[in-house]
């Protein structure tokens with residue numbers, strides 16, 4: 565029987581309840597010389613089986629340098645795609661192909677090409693949360709961890725386009741005094757944090773620091789004591805003397821924060837339309853232990869990209885990795 569990836573986007577095969585999923589994943593990891601890379605936003609049990617858990621920059625650095633033959637990416641599509649572009653000779657698996665990203669989807673390549681054509685003198689900086697096709701139209705990629713450095717690598721008088729996250733772009737414009745033209749995209753999780761909810765939490769917990777990811781909207785960022793990438797937020801709670809933090813980013817990060825600082829308290833910010841008081845990325849949460857097991861067993865779904873797209877998209881990603889080292 566040939567196991568195909570179902571319309572659903574993953575290998576949809578029954579797994580008997582007696583299968584020890586974690587033990588089997590560990591066995592396949594050894595036997596297939598696989599590395600498991602996971603983003604901070606996936607479920608805690610998936611973070612705990614990863615060889616490396618990190619932010620988008622750290623994950624791409626790992627994907628570029630791994631000696632493994634097989635990369636199992638527990639995250640979303642653009643991340644696995646980036647891993648494939650950086651390691652074209654390796655097999656890259658994403659447990660569920662439908663794990664997308666609202667930011668990446670906000671910038672279809674054809675529409676972006678029309679937009680870019682209106683600004684012939686501009687260079688393009690794209691946030692890594694975008695499709696491989698968009699990367700081919702980009703001069704340098706950035707992540708939230710290195711965006712300032714990447715923007716500052718261009719002369720002050722160089723006009724720039726920043727895509728696809730208008731909130732991150734706007735924040736970087738403020739920090740650097742640039743006037744980058746912004747593509748109108750946003751993260752469906754980070755744009756939904758409730759300012760009223762944050763203010764109420766700050767009043768209720770006056771001893772807490774409020775920290776936020778730069779994908780959040782400006783009114784949220786204006787309230788923050790610290791703004792940074794997921795790794796930066798994690799480092800911040802570790803080094804700050806505060807015991808309590810109100811955190812505006814996806815809920816998966818709480819797992820690493822609690823592990824790193826068992827005595828500290830972390831309070832999630834409600835989203836404007838949340839009923840659970842938390843903020844989950846529904847794309848990240850498509851990853852499950854069973855899907856990881858099945859994708860390792862059948863080595864599907866695999867990320868496949870046209871060679872010319874990989875070649876062109878690799879250039880701005882490599883520029884980012886080079887600039888991040890200096």
Ligand code: 13P
Nearest residue numbers: 619620621707708793794
């Ligand atoms: P970082 O982990 O790079 O901060 O990115 C956050 C994010 O939204 C990833 O999708």
Ligand code: SF4
Nearest residue numbers: 665666751752753845
């Ligand atoms: Fe995309 Fe936002 Fe989900 Fe990150 S949290 S993958 S930016 S939708």
